[in-house]
Amino acid sequence: MTKKNYIYILGCTCIVTLFSCKHGEGEYHNITDKIEAKSKNYHGTSISSEQLLEGIETVEISEGPHTFLIPERKSQIKSYACTECHTKPLHQLKTNDTIKKAHWDIKLAHANLNTMNCITCHNGNDMDNLKSLTGNTIDFNRSHKLCSQCHSKQFEDWKGGAHGKKVAGWAPPRASMTCVNCHNPHKPSFETRWPARFNTQKVKERE
Amino acid sequence: MSNNNKKWFSLDLGNTKKEATGSCGCGKTSGGCGSHTHDQISDKDFDAAVDAAIGDERKKDGFDQVFDVQMDRRTAFRKLTASLLIGAGAVSTSCSVTTGENAKEKAQIDWEEQFKGNYKLMTDEERNATVERLVRSYQLRKKKNINMSSKDAEKDVLFGYAFNISKCQGYMDCVSACVEENNQDRNSQMEYIRIHEMKDGKGFKFDEADDNYYHEVPAEGHFYMGTQCFHCDNPPCVDVCPVQATWREDDGLVVIDYDWCVGCRYCMAACPYDGRRFNWSTPEVPEEEVNKNQHYLGNRMRKKGVMEKCTFCVQRSRAGKNPACVEACPTGARIFGNLLDPDSTIRWVLENKKVFRLKEDLGTEPKFWYFMD
Secondary structure, three states: OOHHHHHHHHHHHHHHHHHHHOOOOOOOOOHHHHHHHHOOOOOOOOOOOOOHHHOOEEEEEEEOOOOEEEEEHHHHHHOOOOHHOOOHHHHHHHOOOOOOOOOOOOOOOOOOOOOOOOOEEEEEOOOEEEEEOOOOEEEEHHHHHHHHOOOHHHHHHHHHHHOOEEEOOOOOEEOOOOOHHOOOOOEOOOOOOOOOOOOOHHHHHHO | HHHHHHHOOOOOOOOOOOOOOOHHHHOOOOOOOOOOOOOOHHHHHHHHHHHHHHHHHHHHHHHHHHHHOOOOOOHHHHHHHHHHHHHHHHHHHHHOOOOOOHHHHHHHHHHHHHOOHHHHHOOOHHHHHHHHHHHHHHHHOOOOOEEEOOOOOOOOOEEEEEOOOOOOOOOOOHHHHHHHOOOOOOOOOOOOOOEEEOOOOOOOOOOOOOOOOOEOOOOOOOEEEEEEEOOOOHHHHHHOOOOEEEEOOOOOOEEOOOOOOOOOOOOOOOOOOOOOOOEEOOOOHHHHHHOEEEEOOOOOOOOOOEEEOOOOOOHHHHHOOOHHHHHOOOOOOEEEEEEEOOOOOOHHHHHHEEOOOHHHOOOOOOOOOEEEE
């Protein structure tokens, strides 16, 4: 009798296990399984961002395993090349007169003066380029290399795509905004401001 | 009320022999337990009063209430003539030689729109035809041209979304962009997106969060979290729709056929995330603000009494663009992309950041992940 019972229970368990998961066509346990299974044979789609990127000048960068486009920067800087004014090294251009100087509007609000000042990023002898902490030249179009010296965590996220915005659409080729497209390098933090809208109808409904 | 007139089925377990027990738990119909007072009318009197007031009506249900009515010849003729006149009116506008060409065309379009099928079941020709009709109809009525698409889901695309709760500053630029992009009703200030202002260190308390703040943001000691339609892979709203006016497309978008929706709002009740909105009045958008780049399943003009919701901007996303909210966000808190593309940024976020979803235990499988820096 007990043996019969065991067989009965075993049979029931088998049936329950067999029918408990719906293994119909196109059905997965969860979305993660589904994504994994369906992306195994991914060969791209016909949708492309190329058309949306037309008219936006970009440069291709490769960082680790990631290769993508970022907006070209030099053409966006109002008075580039800097050497058009900075014809001589900076110390030779220095004067003690009190007239309003160029770049008077730039106030450095980035870290503190112990950590950073102008020459942390700029090179007085080579104004057309940026410089790394060790004094190597960094092109203005590759300014992320400068930021990534300190902001390594953000840099990792940016490379992968978790930090920063995309240019144009979601489809490949990937084009991401670079650091300075959102952050003013002299004053990088976001400011507080008023929300874009206020829903007066919602207030009425909840009275 | 007699027992054979019940409107629902009740199980007979053999304990129905009790006679009328009155409205009191004590079982007596008069006096005794203290709760019976003399000025209370008896059940019999109450039934009689109700009968006198609404007569046979309450014994009839649904179909019978409409069709099983007492009618003499005169009323019957009057009603028939009335309905005939309405029908004749419709025919005469479309066939008459005196009405203008435009009016005829309008009537023709309205007629065909009225009797078209469910979008899901339409062939490609039928889809193109209804899109053409809607475009022409708008042209006739508003004298403006719109561009409407009926683009299908692309192969090998599954849309997913990620929201960075440490980046969102609560500026609500996304909400504004969404309203403008999707032609939402300006009168009722309908918004698909809600941004919840939550207190730091309190967890996700949606009941205590404020989703309609108006002060400088980000506020000290708060973080911001946006909710909208999560385009669940196992959407409960789709299951409950009695007319199959809402469904999940192959690229994962949960969409609505506004012309098939009967406005029962079951989906609104079924959605655990408050993702759906209802048009209580005819949506109004100032003509110059109407977004003319439309999709049949997306931002085309809705009518009164239908559901609508975020479609991940189907008119944009199926053309390769990012949804309006993603494009408008100044902080980069919103990430959108193809979940099936192993090189996409959304996949990197899912694989490398600590992500979570809301109410994961419900098994709705939302394709909307939250993450932190």
